[in-house]
Amino acid sequence: MGRDDDKKIVMKFLLDSNVKEHVSILPIVGIGGLGKTALAQCVYNDKMVTKYFDLKMWVCVSNDFDVKKIVKNIIACAKKKEQTEVVMEHLQSELRGEIDGKRYLLVLDDLWNVDQEKWLSLKTLLVGGARGSKILITTRLPLVAKIIGTALPHFLGGLSEKASVDLLMKIACGKGEEIQDPEMLAIAKEIARKxxxxxxxxxxxGSLLFFKKTNFEWLHFKDYELPDVSQREDHIKYVLRLSYDHLPSHLKQCFAFCSLFPKSYKIRKQTLVNLWMAEGFI
Ligand SMILES: Nc1ncnc2c1ncn2[C@@H]1O[C@H](COP(=O)(O)OP(=O)(O)O)[C@@H](O)[C@H]1O
Ligand SMILES: [Mg+2]
Incomplete structure (x- = not known):
């Protein structure tokens, strides 16, 4: 995935058994779209990591830091079963029961607004694991990292130029195809740099380029459509907007319809298609 160095750093943290604290917390920090979740997933699914921990749990947090909801989701993940319990005291003892004495890995993905008090009330519930337990958090906000981390945050950088070009080509050309034309390759490199x-x-x-087949179209896209994207949220939104603008209008409404689902919601394909049909979109 072109993130070998980042992966090494995070793995070293996770597999370190020589720790002072009971549970150590590493924040991965970077703007949206930089690949924080992807990096966390990559280490989470690593064989060595899986073998090292007795228990692995992944919870998506997003907008509201609701301690009860998070605790519920952690238990659900540990037990692989929806939680219906609503009394906080019961949830707390259930959580303690799940992690007690186990070396666990917990990922809290996409943390936003965390105040210190709420965090401490959650943290108190998480110290019962065996020494060497680790928490990985991903966040866009350095301040959140400062409040929560026990280790210095890992600030994620961009992909290397080579990794960017490789990824761009993979998406732009589809599976199995490769661009041989040196002129097109040169344009691709410049686009990737942007x-x-x-x-x-x-x-x-890459997915926009997929529909453009000639050097002329690529060149036109590079010079007139694609701005220089710096690592700033508003620039990134601009490019996402481009991909929306390129959709034919009947697909725009299908896409816009998806905003009705909450963030991180697992959308079932067939349900979505049925809903689109009910709306008369397709
Ligand atoms: N190293 C990578 N190689 C290829 N695709 C990546 C890589 N890192 C992230 N992505 C893709 O880029 C998009 C944004 O990544 P994500 O991890 O969701 O970002 P973040 O969590 O920082 O907002 C996703 O579609 C993800 O699959
Ligand atoms: Mg993310």
Missing amino acids: CSGVPLVVRTV
């Missing part, structure tokens, strides 16, 4: 190493931008631009 994406500033932000994987979400590279992917979005």
Whole structure:
């Protein structure tokens, strides 16, 4: 995934058994679309990591830091079962029961507004694991990292130029195809450079290029449509907007309809298609 160095740093943290604290917390920090979640997933699914921990749990936090909801989701993940319990005291003892004495890994993905008090009340519930337990958090906000981390945050950088070009080509050309034309390759490199190493931008631009087949179209896109994206949220939104603008209008409403689902909601394909049909979109 072109993130070998980042992966090494995070793995070293996770597999370190020589720790002072009971549970150590590493924040991964970077703007949206930079690949924080992807990096966390990559280490979470690593064989060595899986073998090292007795228990692994992944919870998506997003907008509201609701301690009860998070505790519920942690238990659900540990037990692989929805939680219906609503009394906080019961949830707390259930959580303690799940992690007690186990070396666990917990990922809290996409933390936003955390105040110190709420965090401490959650942290108190999480110290019962065996020494060497680790928490990985991803966040856009350095302040959140400062409040929560026990280790210095890992500030994620952009993809290397080579990784960006490779990713761009993979998406722009589809599976199995490769561009041989040196002129097109040169344009691709310049386009990749304009994406500033932000994987979400590279992917979005790649999928736009997929529909453009000639050097002229690529060149036109590079010079007149794609701005220089620096690693800033508003620039990134601009490129995402491009991909929306390129949709034919009947698909725009299908896409816009998806905003009715909450963030991180797992959308079932067939349900979505049925809903689109009910709306008369397709
Ligand atoms: N190293 C990578 N190689 C290829 N694609 C990546 C890489 N990192 C992230 N992506 C893709 O870029 C998009 C944004 O990544 P994500 O991890 O969701 O960003 P973040 O969590 O920082 O907002 C996703 O579609 C993800 O699959
Ligand atoms: Mg994320």
